[in-house]
Amino acid sequence: MLFIFTVTTPVQALSWAYSFVVWNGNVYEVKEEKVLESEIGKEIGEVKTKPNDMTGDYYGNASNAYPKGTKYFEINNISTENAISVEVGDNEWQKAVYVHQAPFHWMDIFTKILPIFILIGIVIIILVRFKKRQNK
Known part of the structure; x- marks a missing residue:
């Protein structure tokens, strides 16, 4: 017990x-x-x-x-x-x-910066595809 x-x-x-x-x-x-x-x-x-x-x-x-x-x-x-x-x-x-x-909490920065990085990534992908089409 x-x-x-x-x-x-x-x-x-x-x-x-x-x-x-x-x-x-x-x-x-x-x-x-x-x-x-x-x-x-x-x-x-x-x-x-x-x-x-x-x-x-x-x-x-x-x-x-x-x-x-x-x-x-x-x-x-x-x-x-x-x-x-x-x-x-x-x-x-x-x-x-x-x-x-x-x-302060690190997630405050993460939630504000993440959309910016996603937007930059989308722009880079679009630019790379556009350049590939021009080179063909």
Whole structure:
């Protein structure tokens, strides 16, 4: 019996101080303050990634509280540098207030540079095929 209790593996889970969303490299704390539909501006993004439960690392448009696909919106007459709104239900939004810049993560660079490399690769392939056709 003693052997069973000494061999168990520890369980670790991260506890977050507050619910947040990350948009455009900025972390916003989601407050309990509701945003009226008349105050909602255009859609500006959505949750695309979740933080790692063990390390807390995250990148891109992430959230520790909302599922992937949760939409972000501008709030009329408030700069997105100060606050945005998060869709928390059908026709229900909550205010998210800017807290700080998101920490650096290598995937932030990777997701921005990869499309450029793909575009350059496509252009090179097209140029090589065009040159081959001219040489025939």
